[in-house]
Amino acid sequence: MNQTKLSSLEAISLVLTITIAHTVLSLPRILLNSTKSATLLNLLYVTGIVILLAWLIYYCFKKFPGQDILDVSHFLGGNILKNIVGSLFILYFVVSSSILLRNFSQSIQVIYFPMTNVTFVILFFIIAMTIVNYLSFHASFKATSFIMPFAIISVLFLFLANIDNFSFSRMFPLLGDGIIDTFITGIGNVSAFCGISVLYFLPPLLKKPENYKKICIASIIISAIYLFLCVATLLFMFEFFISNDELMPLYSATRYIEFGSFVQRLESVFLLVWMIVFVCYLGITSKISILCFKKITKIKYHKPLVLPFSLFMFAITLLPKNYAESIFFENTIFRYCVWFFIFAFCIGILLIANWKMRTNKKEEIS
Amino acid sequence: MNIPQILKKIVIYIFILFMIILLIASFSSSYASLNIDNLAFVVALGIDTGQTHQLKVTFQFTNLPSSMEGSSSKESQTVNNTVEAPSINTAIQLMNAYLGKKLNLSHCKLIIFSEEIASQGVSEYIYTLMNDSQVRPSSNIIVSKCDAKTYIEESFPSLEELSSQYYEIFAQSDQYTGLVVNSTIGDFFNGLICDECSSYAILGGLNSSQDADFTIEGKRDSENIRFSRF
Numbered sequence: 150m151n152q153t154k155l156s157s158l159e160a161i162s163l164v165l166t167i168t169i170a171h172t173v174l175s176l177p178r179i180l181l182n183s184t185k186s187a188t189l190l191n192l193l194y195v196t197g198i199v200i201l202l203a204w205l206i207y208y209c210f211k212k213f214p215g216q217d218i219l220d221v222s223h224f225l226g227g228n229i230l231k232n233i234v235g236s237l238f239i240l241y242f243v244v245s246s247s248i249l250l251r252n253f254s255q256s257i258q259v260i261y262f263p264m265t266n267v268t269f270v271i272l273f274f275i276i277a278m279t280i281v282n283y284l285s286f287h288a289s290f291k292a293t294s295f296i297m298p299f300a301i302i303s304v305l306f307l308f309l310a311n312i313d314n315f316s317f318s319r320m321f322p323l324l325g326d327g328i329i330d331t332f333i334t335g336i337g338n339v340s341a342f343c344g345i346s347v348l349y350f351l352p353p354l355l356k357k358p359e360n361y362k363k364i365c366i367a368s369i370i371i372s373a374i375y376l377f378l379c380v381a382t383l384l385f386m387f388e389f390f391i392s393n394d395e396l397m398p399l400y401s402a403t404r405y406i407e408f409g410s411f412v413q414r415l416e417s418v419f420l421l422v423w424m425i426v427f428v429c430y431l432g433i434t435s436k437i438s439i440l441c442f443k444k445i446t447k448i449k450y451h452k453p454l455v456l457p458f459s460l461f462m463f464a465i466t467l468l469p470k471n472y473a474e475s476i477f478f479e480n481t482i483f484r485y486c487v488w489f490f491i492f493a494f495c496i497g498i499l500l501i502a503n504w505k506m507r508t509n510k511k512e513e514i515s
Numbered sequence: 516m517n518i519p520q521i522l523k524k525i526v527i528y529i530f531i532l533f534m535i536i537l538l539i540a541s542f543s544s545s546y547a548s549l550n551i552d553n554l555a556f557v558v559a560l561g562i563d564t565g566q567t568h569q570l571k572v573t574f575q576f577t578n579l580p581s582s583m584e585g586s587s588s589k590e591s592q593t594v595n596n597t598v599e600a601p602s603i604n605t606a607i608q609l610m611n612a613y614l615g616k617k618l619n620l621s622h623c624k625l626i627i628f629s630e631e632i633a634s635q636g637v638s639e640y641i642y643t644l645m646n647d648s649q650v651r652p653s654s655n656i657i658v659s660k661c662d663a664k665t666y667i668e669e670s671f672p673s674l675e676e677l678s679s680q681y682y683e684i685f686a687q688s689d690q691y692t693g694l695v696v697n698s699t700i701g702d703f704f705n706g707l708i709c710d711e712c713s714s715y716a717i718l719g720g721l722n723s724s725q726d727a728d729f730t731i732e733g734k735r736d737s738e739n740i741r742f743s744r745f
Contacts, residue, residue, distance in 0.1 A: 260648055262545035269541035276534060314701075388708045396648065405652055405701060410683060 153286045154356040157364055162294040163351075163433055164368035167344035168375060169300050170430035173423045174252050176341055177379045178398045179480055184335045187325025188380050191335040196373040199342045202492065203365040206345070209499035210352050210361065212506050218349035218495055219444050225502040234498065235445035239438045241346070241490060243458070245483055246434040247465035250274055251475045253427055254466070256396050257420070271466045274424075274431060279459040281432035282439070283452065289432040296425050301375060303422045307399065308378045310406045310415075315385035340487035341376055342369060349495055350437055435462065548617060555616040558593070558679040559625040561663030562640060564632050565599040572606035573597040573664040574618065577679055593671070593678050597664055603643045620649040624682035626656050626700060627663040627719070638707050645704045652701030655686045660720030669721055686717065 155163070184191040213221050218238070223231040254270040262270060281289045324331050348365055352358055382402050403416040439454045448454070469475035547553060561573035578592045598613070600606035607618050626644065628637050644650045659666040672681035689697045698716045706714030 261549075262542060264544040264548045265541055269538065272541075273538065276538075388705050388712075401652075407653060 153354075155290055155351070155354050156294075156356055157360045157367075159290045159294045160351050160355060160364045161368045161371060162297040163290065163347045164344035164364075165297055165301075165372055165375065166293050166426060166430050166433055167347060168342065168372040169297075169426050170246075170249060171341070171343060172304075172376060172379050173399060173426070174249060174256075174397055175476065175479055177376075177383050179484070180338055180341060180376075180380055181383060183338060184331055185325035186320055186322055186384065187331040187335070188338075188384060189320060189377065190323060191325075191331050191338055192341075192373065192377055192380060194332060195336065195338045195341065196369065198336065199339055199345065199373075200366060200369050202339075202496065203345060203348065203369045204362075205496060206348055206499065207362045207365045209496070209503050212503055213352070215353050215358060217351070217353050218498065219441065220353075221502045222498055225498060225505060230498075232445050234495075235441045237490060237494075238346075238349075239441050241486060242434040242438045242441075243462055244465055245343075245486065246431055247462045248469065248475050248478045248483070250427070250431060250462070251466040251469055252472070252479055253397075253423075255472050255475070256400070257424070259396060260400070260420070268467065271463065274428060275459055275463045275466075277428045278431040278435055278462070279455060281428065282435055282455040282459070286436075289429065289436060293429040293433060296422075296429055299422050300426050301371075303419055304375060304378050304382075304399075307402060307406070307419070308382045310408075311382055311386055311402060314405050317385055319385055319388070337484065337488070339492065340484040342372055343483075343487045343491065344368065344372055346487075346491045346495075347433070347437065350440065431462075435459070553616055554619040555614050557618055557620050557623045558682060559627065559667050560620070560623055561597075561627040561629075561659075561667045562603070562632055562637075563629045563663045564635070568599040569601050570603065570606060570632075571597060571599050571664065572603060572610075573667050574610055575667050575678070577677070595664075595668055603640055620647060621651065622679060623650060623654055624679060626654055627659050627666050628656070628716075629663045629666075630658055630660050632663075633658045633716075641700065641704050641707060644700060650700065652699060652704075654700045655682070656698050656700050656703050656716040657719040658716045660718070665721060666719060670719075 180188050180192070210216070210221075213224070216224075219231050219235050222234040226233075250271060251267075254267055254274065258265060258267045258270050281292070348368070351364065352361055355361060355364070379399060383398055386402055386405065387398075400416060400420070403419045404414075406415045407413045435455075435458050439451050439458055442448070442454060442458075443451050469478070555576050557574050558577050559573075559575040561575075563571040563573070565571035574596050576594045576596070578594050596610060596613070598606050598609045600609055607620075611618055628640070632640075645652075657666070671678060672685075675681035675684070686695060686697045689695050696715065696717060703714045703716060706712045
């Protein structure tokens with residue numbers, strides 16, 4: 150059996166990990182603040198759009214079996230386009246995960262390590278990520294697929310345990326600030342499905358490439374269910390996260406869970422699960438970045454790249470001067486990156502590559 | 516195994532050891548500051564209007580019996596301290612300096628506002644408390660007819676030995692009586708920022724034979740506390 154190939158479950162876990170890591174931080178708050186009480190409706194609408202986009206990605210890759218976005222870029226624009234796309238993906242994965250790590254570490258520091266410099270909290274995750282990357286190619290993906298059920302169960306538990314605190318009337322007015330905000334400007338919430346970025350790299354990594362379509366659709370649907378549970382929990386519990394709590398919104402919801410006098414303060418268990426998910430997320434993003442780098446530079450071995458990439462990520466996490474700067478990146482800049490790069494640019498490349506393939510075939514026939 | 520390989524292994528081991536020591540050293544300060552010996556656990560917080568500053572904040576701490584005194588007695592003494600300050604955060608800082616221990620609000624079960632301060636508006640104090648990661652959203656809120664300080668000093672249970680346990684239990688009587696409502700700071704905050712909702716709190720006060728200034732209509736006859744009436 151090929152140990153460097155992914156099963157369908159592992160592939161779905163990869164996409165989910167990225168969504169979960171973003172959800173743990175401020176993603177649900179961003180969604181709620183943009184579409185208010187219509188967020189659940191908007192999420193259903195946006196899920197439909199993203200499923201269509203995922204199907205489009207699958208359809209485009211059908212003409213390029215066993216190839217990823219870099220191979221397709223090479224076909225379309227030669228080495229120049231391949232290098233540009235590869236560099237942009239490396240930049241996207243490294244910068245987004247580093248800034249996310251900074252925000253997560255800062256939250257952990259506020260909650261548990263008030264006297265420790267945030268650099269050491271970040272270092273803790275960076276070391277874990279480096280060790281993961283030094284292990285075999287399959288180890289981190291296997292670990293991710295093992296952790297994912299726990300992350301999903303944790304959010305399901307969060308939803309069920311807080312039902313007593315729910316006020317279902319908070320989902321009204323159903324259309325929030327109106328139809329335009331929900332269905333036109335609300336399309337911006339597609340950035341919640343940033344895990345789709347992994348789909349561009351999956352085809353050559355799959356054990357069964359014929360399952361690619363199922364993986365695309367299933368990962369989007371499971372991500373949507375996960376997001377739906379998170380947003381529903383927050384929407385029914387709180388009056389939108391506008392006025393308080395710049396920390397993780399889901400963490401705020403975990404603090405309400407109490408079963409009598411003895412089972413209280415379960416937030417530490419949730420944080421433990423989220424920390425492990427975060428290490429998996431960092432492992433995946435850095436691994437994909439290393440694969441991109443390896444591909445564009447045509448280096449044979451990836452292990453010598455692990456430490457430089459870890460140090461690169463560590464340096465980027467230290468770039469924001471304060472929490473406000475890093476949260477600005479996560480809340481604003483990251484959304485634009487997903488819209489323009491992950492959705493518009495990459496799908497554009499796939500469509501043009503398909504068109505080129507078709508015209509080439511027509512020329513061959515004629 | 517040749518010498519360069521052995522040297523490489525030694526370097527790796529030294530690096531791992533260095534990292535372990537570095538992480539232990541960096542996290543030990545947080546561990547020390549969050550150690551039970553270095554923390555003063557607040558079980559109740561009272562907020563009144565001050566004379567020299569805007570606020571008079573009263574903290575009630577439990578003085579836990581040490582393990583040397585044996586585990587047969589559960590009884591704990593409460594210690595009350597009051598400080599005047601322009602804000603709650605400043606009051607906490609002043610109390611930190613005064614006690615020589617770091618205040619921890621994660622076990623604070625009761626937040627009391629005097630009626631005077633409640634009539635002036637409590638939203639800024641609620642925002643401050645809700646943004647404190649230590650304050651539990653399940654902490655109960657009381658608006659007291661008398662001073663919050665007096666309320667905290669005079670409110671001690673007769674059937675419970677631990678005041679913290681009493682504070683945790685008393686609001687749960689809403690499950691079998693209709694006389695007390697379980698009003699928490701989380702619900703209060705949600706009510707504050709919601710356009711269609713109203714915040715509510717438990718109305719408390721004092722009624723004793725020595726001090727008959729405070730009377731509340733509809734007081735209960737059977738109380739498991741000595742002076743406080745809800």
